[in-house]
Amino acid sequence: MPAQAELPDPVRAMIAAAISTGNKDKVAAVIEAAKATNPDDIAEIDALNQAFLDDQAKLATRKKEEETEAIRHAGMFERWTGKGELGAFRSTGNGDDSGISASLTLKRTGIKWNHKIKASADYQRSNGITSRERLFASYEPNYVINKHVFIYGLGQFERDRIQGYSGRYSVSGGIGYQMIDADDVDLSIKAGPAYRFTSYEDGTYDDRLAGLLGLDFNWKITDRLKFSQGANAVAETGTTAVAIIDSRNTSINLVSGLEAKVSDRLSTRFSYTVDYDSNPPVGGVSTDTLSRVTIVYGF
Template identity: 55%
Template structure:
């Protein structure tokens, strides 16, 4: 582990080292040089070597290590406080991270064709609030005729109740004329829980009531109360390869919707990755003329920022 001691930690926050008269000067100089590098692993290695070669000075070496660990703790606290202050004072357009996708798809179901796909997802992490914005578009034309046109936009704010539990809100817009609707609006709110937080495996689940309004291509519309359940699973298989699984279900009277998106992501270079994904969307009671199940295979290049 490398922890760079800032000027604050090394200066104003550094604790005065006790004077040691018996420890040989070259040994003390070696320890001081290791501390100067700011590399914790190197410091601990040098101190262990000093202890092994100067066993009679073990108490003094232990005192040096204790003083060094105190400096590390003070520096870490200062760094954490500075990070929290940076987050609290960040402007509306600051502290966002995300990724963009661009590639091709192959679909089966209500339309069988190949086209282009693009997506964008943004996340803003705060002390208590987390905001997620995402959007996706799939589009294809054949001889000037649109054969696939699917759009999705989602906004999800989270309020962190504790390290794992959070309350969520959700506003979602969809458009897919080949599934029989010109617009579908979904609103939901409920609770989420981060079941697994530590890599290589993370898992988050959420559930709550929802309201959906569907506007059909034939001009009709309907509104329904529903229940939403969803999960987000990520598994870092290797340093450069990960598996992702997202699933959601809107359960309601009439047509319920179940979606599963499985992906394999491989780092290519720097912030660029290649993603292969397979999505299945099933509507239990689609409009007349539409089939129940659509599948979509995507190959995309991802840019992380």
């Protein structure tokens, strides 16, 4: 029986060059071409490919272990990521309107503990009269039990003088479930008891036990969008919904947004916010909406 021919040196060099890039897609394409043109050497080609895949698996395991150790030994103020948004407008003529919108989001992902801080401010004047003045801040830690289940805590502050309250404080804790956790889509829900204290502009106050329902949804529509100048962009929709329900007043906060990345750190974002109160103070309305376009800086 004749000896099996060795893989030609040019083909071996081509495979080695692809492997040196560390790019799995490139290696897979070269391996497929090599098999098609060298059917008698498929076993040797497969051996080269398997050695590459084994090395990649070892590298991934080592990287994950190093990342875990880095998280484990990180200080309290380390490993935070976030983004800040800023938008403003000014119009004159038949009307005199101006406004500003700003927000900040900070996240820290740990081995078991995750933290999220949010703050936003919206201010608007129309013909010399303040028509919107809203502040919002929240802190949400959660503890991961397993891949799908987590325990959350939430502290939240709101101020909306136009709606009639100078301060509304909410605390909640309960359980959450990660329904979808994919590269392009993630969806989680949470629920638990809540306590809310509201201080109104007229000097009165109200405190009640309540229940909280929450939803967080993110969908990466596409990996690449091209602008006329050739920049790449990532477009994502992000939706959060939180409902706090008690026997007297149900409030719902819904935020939907579309974000396009124009560089590694800079993005533009369009968002639409709905704030609903089933029993607003006298003179207030149940539903407020806000559409805004902002510049986003990620860090």
